[in-house]
Amino acid sequence: MGVCHKVFDEMPQPDVVSWTILIEGNRNAGRVDDALLAFEQMMFSGVLPNRVSMVNALSACAGSGALETGVWIHEYVTKNGWELDVILGTSLIDMYGKCGRMDLGLNVFKGMSEKNVFTWNSVIKGLALAKSGEEAVNWFFRMQEEGVKVDEVTLLGVLCACSHSGLVEIGLNIFYSMTGGKYGFLPGLKHYGCVVDLLGRAGRLEEAFAFIEIMPFEPTTAMWGALVAGCRAQGDLELSTVAATKLVEMEPNNGAYMVLLSNLYAEMGRWGKVEELRKLMKSLGFSASIFLYLPNLKKRKRRQTAIEKLELVNEALELAEQRVIKFQERHDRLLDQVSSHYLCNQRLDEAFVDARATMNEALENAVSLQQMQMNILRSYLDEK
Known part of the structure; x- marks a missing residue:
């Protein structure tokens, strides 16, 4: 983005297209604060935004949690009589969901004359983030009743909603409907990860471990991490160490996993294992500072x-x-x-x-x- 900024700064009078490219470039690079700064500078310079610049600014608001700016954009759109088309409306819903105001997002949905699968997905994901699992499931079923074809993202959103709200049986039924071909595609790695998280959060740890064993995918560190969290929440230190050991095996050079496993051993009073890990970390050349976090x-x-x-x-x-x-x-x-x-x-x-x-x-x-x-x-x- 350095070259992009340099070229932009050399332009005598950048127009809305130039500003939009700058905003979008920063957003795509993950520099959401810089994207919002560019948007504000554009408005201050007197250049009026177009739909593309507004959509990119809303995406940056969603990424940074800048609710106030997002609300201002919504008010600007309303005051200036812009039509709330699918792309702009969906962007507003996504922003409100990620900023924790899904009530406002649902108001936007109701005011849209046209919606697509991305619009519905934004609603379900927003409700999942708000831990309104039952409501997210209801919208999932309503979506199908209205004839909107669900996709992989839809299923990911509703499974996450079930996981965060403890709706285990509903989540499992939806997942196994996927494996049965009900939706026209098979579950992917992320869907399996949601089920692991679902079972782990619910304290059904043995099922979660068994589920990982029969997966058609190799488990990820995120899955084992979810199991560590679930096991610790249930006070099952033995299974916690099993999951943490898997993390260490997958990424032996990750000091955080080493410290995690060492602390679990210490909680169980297995000080011999703690000392073994300390020696292993020394042999692997870990920084001396990390040993400050090890139990003694x-x-x-x-x-x-x-x-x-x-x-x-x-x-x-x-x-x-x-x-x-x-x-x-x-x-x-x-x-x-x-x-x-x-x-x-x-x-x-x-x-x-x-x-x-x-x-x-x-x-x-x-x-x-x-x-x-x-x-x-x-x-x-x-x-x-």
Whole structure:
């Protein structure tokens, strides 16, 4: 894009076509913020946008979450009486869905006189992102009822919606309808990935592992990563390590996977495995900084010892505080009795002396325990 910007800057008076090419080029290069900046500069320079520049700007808004700019574009289109054709309307729906305002996206859909499969897909994907799974499924069925032929992207969107909303049986039924040829095409790798995620999120871990084994595709790191997340969410560390081991086998030079597996071993108390991974990483020449993220048995033991000490001190401190409260209540009762003349002076003096002494003792004990707390924490932090 450097050359493109240089050529553009040398143009004396760039027109809407030149600006649109610049916006689209930045968007295609993934530089969505630069694309929006170019769009704003175009508007500021007095060059009026066309449909192509608006569609590209909306795509950049969707990519960067720039809802405010997207709403401004929508208002511009409405105020200037532009027809909401399929391409522009679909771009608006896509932008609203990716910016978390699918309610506005549905309003756009209702106002469109013509829609195509891309329009419906944008609605389903937007609802999936909003975790409105049931609504996405309803739109999927409505789409078919209205005679719109679904495609691979449609099925991907509805499977994602089922996954994010826990609609396991519905998602599986749709997937197996694909394998049966109902929609005229077979599921691809991404569809299988959605099912793995669907089962993993639902805690059906054994099914997810079995599903991976029978897939006609090689599992991806994204699939194993989804299983690690699902297993950890269910507290199944054993299966988590199986999935994490697969990640390490697929990308042995990925330090993040090494650290993940090492932490899982540490949580299970398998410190021998942790040390094996540490040695392996050293032999592979990993940067020294990554070892800071690895679990350490000595540090773990020191932390556990500190926690145990603090628990004992906290229990003692709680008892000490209860004693302080008890003696404070006794002191207050004595004051009430003084005001009511229930006790003679001699007895009153003895009672106050006794109450004050025991209360001071309880307070000193509490302060001592609080100091002990601080010493334990300082000692632990100094060792770190």
